[in-house]
Amino acid sequence: xxxxxxxxxxxxxxxxxxxxxxxxxxxxxxxxxxxxxxxxxxxxxxxxxxxxxxxxxxxxxxxxxxxxxxxxxxxxxxxxxxxxxxxxxxxxxxxxxxxxxxxxxxxxxxxxxxxxxxxxxxxxxxxxxxxxxxxxxxxxxxxxxxxxxxxxxxxxxxxxxxxxxxxxxxxxxxxxxxxxxxxxxxxxxxxxxxxxxxxxxxxxxxxxxxxxxxxxxxxxxxxxxxxxxxxxxxxxxxxxxxxxxxxxxxxxxxxxxxxxxxxxxxxxxxxxxxxxxxxxxxxxxx
Amino acid sequence: xxxxxxxxxxxxxxxxxxxxxxxxxxxxxxxxxxxxxxxxxxxxxxxxxxxxxxxxxxxxxxxxxxxxxxxxxxxxxxxxxxxxxxxxxxxxxxxxxxxxxxxxxxxxxxxxxxxxxxxxxxxxxxxxxxxxxxxxxxxxxxxxxxxxxxxxxxxxxxxxxxxxxxxxxxxxxxxxxxxxxxxxxxxxxxxxxxxxxxxxxxxxxxxxxxxxxxxxxxxxxxxxxxxxxxxxxxxxxxxxxxxxxxxxxxxxxxxxxxxxxxxxxxxx
Numbered sequence: 001x002x003x004x005x006x007x008x009x010x011x012x013x014x015x016x017x018x019x020x021x022x023x024x025x026x027x028x029x030x031x032x033x034x035x036x037x038x039x040x041x042x043x044x045x046x047x048x049x050x051x052x053x054x055x056x057x058x059x060x061x062x063x064x065x066x067x068x069x070x071x072x073x074x075x076x077x078x079x080x081x082x083x084x085x086x087x088x089x090x091x092x093x094x095x096x097x098x099x100x101x102x103x104x105x106x107x108x109x110x111x112x113x114x115x116x117x118x119x120x121x122x123x124x125x126x127x128x129x130x131x132x133x134x135x136x137x138x139x140x141x142x143x144x145x146x147x148x149x150x151x152x153x154x155x156x157x158x159x160x161x162x163x164x165x166x167x168x169x170x171x172x173x174x175x176x177x178x179x180x181x182x183x184x185x186x187x188x189x190x191x192x193x194x195x196x197x198x199x200x201x202x203x204x205x206x207x208x209x210x211x212x213x214x215x216x217x218x219x220x221x222x223x224x225x226x227x228x229x230x231x232x233x234x235x236x237x238x239x240x241x242x243x244x245x246x247x248x249x250x251x252x253x254x255x256x257x258x259x260x261x262x263x264x265x266x267x268x269x270x271x272x273x274x275x276x277x278x279x280x281x282x283x284x285x286x
Numbered sequence: 287x288x289x290x291x292x293x294x295x296x297x298x299x300x301x302x303x304x305x306x307x308x309x310x311x312x313x314x315x316x317x318x319x320x321x322x323x324x325x326x327x328x329x330x331x332x333x334x335x336x337x338x339x340x341x342x343x344x345x346x347x348x349x350x351x352x353x354x355x356x357x358x359x360x361x362x363x364x365x366x367x368x369x370x371x372x373x374x375x376x377x378x379x380x381x382x383x384x385x386x387x388x389x390x391x392x393x394x395x396x397x398x399x400x401x402x403x404x405x406x407x408x409x410x411x412x413x414x415x416x417x418x419x420x421x422x423x424x425x426x427x428x429x430x431x432x433x434x435x436x437x438x439x440x441x442x443x444x445x446x447x448x449x450x451x452x453x454x455x456x457x458x459x460x461x462x463x464x465x466x467x468x469x470x471x472x473x474x475x476x477x478x479x480x481x482x483x484x485x486x487x488x489x490x491x492x493x494x495x496x497x498x499x500x501x502x503x504x505x506x507x508x509x510x511x512x513x514x515x516x517x518x519x520x521x522x523x524x525x526x527x528x529x530x531x532x533x534x535x536x537x538x539x540x541x542x543x544x545x546x547x548x549x550x551x552x553x554x
Contacts, residue, residue, distance in 0.1 A: 141487070
């Protein structure tokens with residue numbers, strides 16, 4: 001329970017600090033408090049002055065931050081400057097698509113990584129090891145955006161790109177961890193006594209490696225979210241990655257900072273969940 | 287595996303040499319347009335053909351490789367320096383400072399790297415001169431890429447501080463500065479070298495991703511990101527296979543960096 005409270009506190013502190021940092025960046029970014037309508041040549045000097053007064057920034061940063069937080073608590077994340085729509089509405093529309101891509105990609109990446117790492121560690125399948133290592137090595141050398149482009153060219157399902165980004169990390173880490181665990185004296189003894197590969201894996205190797213593998217699960221969520229930007233841009237998927245890219249090109253800082261904070265909260269929650277699960281797993285095995 | 291590492295180093299040296307002498311080797315300037323032959327296939331005059339603006343692709347590959355190969359290590363140097371300062375200080379001082387710094391580093395690490403990068407990149411002006419865009423891109427990579435290395439450096443600095451030789455030095459009356467200057471920093475060097483080499487391929491890959499998304503180095507200056515962006519215009523993999531030469535070179539160079547790094551990681 002104490003661990004859970006600690007993780008919740010970390011997420012809250014991150015949101016508060018991230019919010020303060022984000023508000024500071026927005027407040028001091030060039031162009032803040034300037035309305036595009038001021039460029040309209042048809043407006044009189046009086047109208048322009050009225051527009052300036054209406055969009056005049058809060059002089060005090062903390063006052064500005066206070067207003068920003070108050071609006072955030074009420075679910076008002078502001079309005080996107082480039083798309084002229086409420087940010088909360090944009091997130092509601094686009095988040096499910098990204099969550100689907102990220103979830104599916106992370107799941108498939110893990111499935112492929114473990115499916116290759118387990119036989120390598122348990123039955124020393126050198127051919128599988130060599131092929132999977134080369135495949136993982138090559139995938140680590142290709143930028144996500146290029147991989148997405150190749151998928152578009154070959155008309156392959158674009159969401160699988162995220163799986164190919166998660167796979168090499170999972171395979172390499174899981175392979176090394178499982179091979180090390182499988183070489184421990186008590187595991188060798190169990191094997192020498194005639195326990196099957198499956199038995200050795202379930203009863204002796206997995207308990208040793210499980211907690212560390214769970215820790216990697218949280219990291220892979222962050223990895224998958226990072227990969228979602230180039231994938232969604234190149235493959236024209238309407239998710240938050242594409243939204244972040246549009247916001248970056250249009251220097252829509254309100255939108256960009258809200259997106260980054262939201263993704264940070266999701267990845268922190270995933271990291272916390274994997275830490276807690278890993279801790280619980282470790283304690284139960286002990 | 288030593289021969290593999292040697293081969294990787296030789297390949298990297300060959301590519302680096304080709305880039306150093308890019309002006310002599312390239313048949314044309316990277317920005318020169320052969321307007322009558324845009325999208326030309328590979329020929330004796332243009333070994334890798336020309337791009338859609340009629341610029342010689344081979345020349346652009348040489349110059350683009352030079353920019354990425356020169357500035358990725360520079361960014362890695364900035365990141366390693368920041369990691370040494372942050373991680374080294376935290377590990378050396380220890381206690382509450384170490385806990386605070388490492389908590390901050392963990393938080394920084396849990397943020398999605400690419401989201402953070404494009405947010406900070408968006409804060410910088412996008413319509414700048416090509417040279418400024420190169421500096422902004424790689425300086426950002428260096429300034430945001432220190433956290434993972436800082437964690438490793440901090441752990442190493444802590445273990446060095448508690449090692450027997452450091453205790454002996456302290457018992458002999460060495461001041462904090464002397465301990466740091468003569469005993470800890472020289473021993474932190476191998477970790478910093480390893481972190482430096484690990485960062486280079488990461489930064490090359492990130493610059494390529496940023497370039498493909500149009501947030502990296504501006505035209506007409508070539509970089510691997512802008513060269514790989516050309517792939518967007520292709521309709522199939524099989525036609526015009528030579529257009530994939532920049533991608534093949536990219537993969538080869540990044541693989542070689544990984545092979546060099548792999549050998550450095552093993553003893554640690």
